[in-house]
Amino acid sequence: MANTGLDLETFREADYTEIPGLTYIPDYINADEQKQLIDSIDQEEWSIDSAESQRRIQQHGYRLNYKNGVLVASTYIGSLPDWADSIGRKLASDRLMATVPDQVTINEYLPGQGVMSHVDCVTCFGNTIITLTLGSSCVMDFTQAQVQEKASILLMPGSILVIKGAARYRWQHGIAAREVDRYEGREIVRTRRVAVTFREASFPYK
Numbered sequence: 001m002a003n004t005g006l007d008l009e010t011f012r013e014a015d016y017t018e019i020p021g022l023t024y025i026p027d028y029i030n031a032d033e034q035k036q037l038i039d040s041i042d043q044e045e046w047s048i049d050s051a052e053s054q055r056r057i058q059q060h061g062y063r064l065n066y067k068n069g070v071l072v073a074s075t076y077i078g079s080l081p082d083w084a085d086s087i088g089r090k091l092a093s094d095r096l097m098a099t100v101p102d103q104v105t106i107n108e109y110l111p112g113q114g115v116m117s118h119v120d121c122v123t124c125f126g127n128t129i130i131t132l133t134l135g136s137s138c139v140m141d142f143t144q145a146q147v148q149e150k151a152s153i154l155l156m157p158g159s160i161l162v163i164k165g166a167a168r169y170r171w172q173h174g175i176a177a178r179e180v181d182r183y184e185g186r187e188i189v190r191t192r193r194v195a196v197t198f199r200e201a202s203f204p205y206k
């Protein structure tokens with residue numbers, strides 16, 4: 001994929017100022033590419049995340065193994081699929097990520113599914129986490145327990161969310177398990193969402 005020549009200044013202004021380090025970029029991937037990406041993703045093997053959530057996931061690059069929520073091992077499982085590598089290169093050439101990401105986790109959310117509030121593993125991933133939304137929109141919630149603050153952001157299909165700095169390390173992010181989101185007075189019915197999260201695996205877990 002070509003460098004989109006993003007005007008990063010524009011997006012810096014569009015940062016969610018209440019959460020330093022969070023940048024939302026709509027329409028990063030166009031509708032045709034989104035469809036092609038979902039087709040490519042569905043050709044790969046899915047596995048079940050955990051007995052409780054039953055969410056389907058894929059991991060590429062490195063497979064992270066968790067036991068009771070704690071990272072116990074990371075295994076190199078090969079280079080990223082071409083489509084993921086191509087988006088990863090675009091993220092790096094758009095200067096959204098310092099290096100080309102080498103770990104990709106894909107989460108499938110059917111209506112009613114979500115993900116618990118969490119901070120992405122600090123020791124196993126680099127400073128920047130980028131999540132691409134395909135399929136359905138959804139509302140992601142950011143919470144900061146110490147100051148009891150909460151902010152929600154609507155993620156539209158084709159958008160990316162860049163999470164770094166305080167947004168990465170001080171705030172937790174999660175998605176409520178529900179079928180309809182309420183956002184700025186509107187009700188938005190969820191359909192199937194496929195979220196592709198790009199990360200840099202970091203030593204010693206490489």
Ligand SMILES: O=C(O)CCC(=O)C(=O)O
Pocket residue numbers: 105107115120131132173175195196197
């Ligand atoms: O669904 C998303 O956009 C984010 C997924 C996520 O937080 C994770 O895989 O750790």
